[in-house]
Amino acid sequence: MRIATWNVNSVGARLPRLLAWLDNNRPDVLALQELKCTTADFPAAAVAELGYEVAAHGGGRWNGVALLSRVGLAEVSYDLPGQPGFPETEVEPRAVGATCGGLRVWSLYVPNGREPGHPHYEYKLAWFQALAAATTLELATSPQRPFALVGDFNVAPTDADVWDPAVFADSTHVTPAERAALARLLDLGLTDIKPRALKGEPYTFWDYRGGSFYKGQGMRIDLVYGNAAFAASVTDAYVDRDERKGTGASDHAPVVVDINV
DNA sequence: ATGGTAGCCTGGCTA
Numbered sequence: 001m002r003i004a005t006w007n008v009n010s011v012g013a014r015l016p017r018l019l020a021w022l023d024n025n026r027p028d029v030l031a032l033q034e035l036k037c038t039t040a041d042f043p044a045a046a047v048a049e050l051g052y053e054v055a056a057h058g059g060g061r062w063n064g065v066a067l068l069s070r071v072g073l074a075e076v077s078y079d080l081p082g083q084p085g086f087p088e089t090e091v092e093p094r095a096v097g098a099t100c101g102g103l104r105v106w107s108l109y110v111p112n113g114r115e116p117g118h119p120h121y122e123y124k125l126a127w128f129q130a131l132a133a134a135t136t137l138e139l140a141t142s143p144q145r146p147f148a149l150v151g152d153f154n155v156a157p158t159d160a161d162v163w164d165p166a167v168f169a170d171s172t173h174v175t176p177a178e179r180a181a182l183a184r185l186l187d188l189g190l191t192d193i194k195p196r197a198l199k200g201e202p203y204t205f206w207d208y209r210g211g212s213f214y215k216g217q218g219m220r221i222d223l224v225y226g227n228a229a230f231a232a233s234v235t236d237a238y239v240d241r242d243e244r245k246g247t248g249a250s251d252h253a254p255v256v257v258d259i260n261v
Numbered sequence: 262a263t264g265g266t267a268g269c270c271t272g273g274c275t276a
Contacts, residue, residue: 010268036269061269112276208266251267
């Protein structure tokens, strides 16, 4: 089975690239983030022509996540149990889970955090707490079933995952509290499935501004966290760095993982 | 080059 995750930064703007990428790479399951469209406006018919069922969860202008599958799509869950909102009462579409064939998977778009100390940063940390609680429940339900959290975590796990740690000092994505939130997920039994470094870079995201991509100024923030059954079945993992090239690219590249499931 | 780019929906927010 091939599973991939991709922050497309607007599924509408990315539709030609998305359809071509699906056709060329044929993932069994694709998790999308930053749809930037409503659930009703998701191009379900276009991906259905390629054989994919869809669980889309959109809100319109920002956020939005989806799971595409051609190996079944069951037990769909929208939002994490107890997912915090921003503001408090507004739960944003940032999580969708489903069972696809023998795999249980969640597509996640973790809040950015903006700046340490900002209310959005506290929201991000609270969001991770809900994610840990949800993961605990999922792992207890079916401990032996392959399980993975995939998506845009908006945290670089280590200093090796940012192009220049000095540039990010005192910024979000690298703070001890954010990395502790990732460590908590590892403590629950998940493994960071690290993609092969292509061109010497482990990155999955390059800012649009300032020619970051061509300068090698990226970050690895799109992650695949799998349980033991998932991690043991991995045969390959890589970043499709070429998808970041050219006009009309997302600022994130797809992360692809092949598993024996 | 006195912030840079892209995407949403129209001057500003978000990343």
